[in-house]
Amino acid sequence: KQEVTQIPAALSVPEGENLVLNCSFTDSAIYNLQWFRQDPGKGLTSLLLIQSSQREQTSGRLNASLDKSSGRSTLYIAASQPGDSATYLCAVCTGGGNKLTFGTGTQLKVEL
Amino acid sequence: ETGVTQSPTHLIKTRGQQVTLRCSSQSGHNTVSWYQQALGQGPQFIFQYYREEENGRGNFPPRFSGLQFPNYSSELNVNALELDDSALYLCASSTRDLGYGYTFGSGTRLTVV
Numbered sequence: 290k291q292e293v294t295q296i297p298a299a300l301s302v303p304e305g306e307n308l309v310l311n312c313s314f315t316d317s318a319i320y321n322l323q324w325f326r327q328d329p330g331k332g333l334t335s336l337l338l339i340q341s342s343q344r345e346q347t348s349g350r351l352n353a354s355l356d357k358s359s360g361r362s363t364l365y366i367a368a369s370q371p372g373d374s375a376t377y378l379c380a381v382c383t384g385g386g387n388k389l390t391f392g393t394g395t396q397l398k399v400e401l
Numbered sequence: 402e403t404g405v406t407q408s409p410t411h412l413i414k415t416r417g418q419q420v421t422l423r424c425s426s427q428s429g430h431n432t433v434s435w436y437q438q439a440l441g442q443g444p445q446f447i448f449q450y451y452r453e454e455e456n457g458r459g460n461f462p463p464r465f466s467g468l469q470f471p472n473y474s475s476e477l478n479v480n481a482l483e484l485d486d487s488a489l490y491l492c493a494s495s496t497r498d499l500g501y502g503y504t505f506g507s508g509t510r511l512t513v514v
Contacts, residue, residue: 293443321500332407332491332507333444340500378443386501387457389434389493391443 291316295379295392302369303400310364310395312379317357320382324353324364327376327394336377337364369399403428405506407492413512414482422477422509424492432456433475434503435467436491444491450475479511487513 292315302308312322321340325333337346337353339362345354352365366373376396380389406425414420426433432451436444446459450469464480473494479486489510493503 321502323502325505330489330510333493333505335502335504338500338502380443380503382501382503384457386495386497387432387434387449387451388446388459389436389444389503390446393441393443 291381291383291390293379293381293390293392295377295395297395298393299396299398301398301400304369304371306369306399307365307367308369308397310366310377310379310397312362312364312392314360314362314381314390316383317360318383319357320384320386322353322355322362323380323382323389324351324362325378325380327378333378371399371401374398405492405494405504407490407506407509409509410507411510411512413514416482416484416513418482419478419480420482420511422490422492422511424475424477424494424506426473426475426492426494427504430494430496430499430504431473432495432497432501433469433473434493434495435475435477436493437461438489438491438508440488447477482513484513487511
């Protein structure tokens with residue numbers, strides 16, 4: 290059974306700091322890995338999608354890496370801003386693309 | 402291109418009642434999945450539909466059922482509602498052509514009293 294763990298559960302940083310969110314998964318037979326952002330009471334916004342054959346993806350200030358063999362992914366956020374405050378969820382896709390397994394998220398607060 | 406839209410946004414039901422939630426998938430997406438998210442938890446996979454057929458199911462009882470229509474929109478039906486069914490229900494669409502990158506809707510907040 291695939292299990293996804295995210296560390297830390299919560300993080301508070303001053304504005305401008307670079308930060309790393311961690312995600313680990315137990316079964317390396319994944320189709321892809323996706324990072325999402327969720328604002329309180331809202332749906333999920335896709336940030337980055339990494340296919341199993343890729344090592345990293347970048348979008349603006351965000352960079353996500355994938356090490357499938359060790360079952361790990363990191364989300365790097367550069368020059369954090371208060372607007373980055375949200376919960377960040379990591380999800381691995383298995384079953385040939387038909388199921389996402391999520392971690393419980395990292396709640397990020399960026400303070401002025 | 403339109404995203405994933407869900408209706409209604411909020412719903413209050415009484416224990417034992419039945420509820421239907423609706424989802425319109427993103428244009429060009431032929432796969433729809435439903436997830437349940439309890440407060441403070443990550444979303445849990447309920448089931449997926451591909452070309453109007455169920456294509457995978459999570460650990461949810463049969464009173465959770467669904468449909469996908471020819472235009473790829475979908476419904477989630479829950480019978481005999483229980484208090485623990487109170488959650489945010491999320492719909493997500495995708496397609497194999499896009500490497501199964503999922504686009505999520507804003508969700509339906511269901512409260513069972």
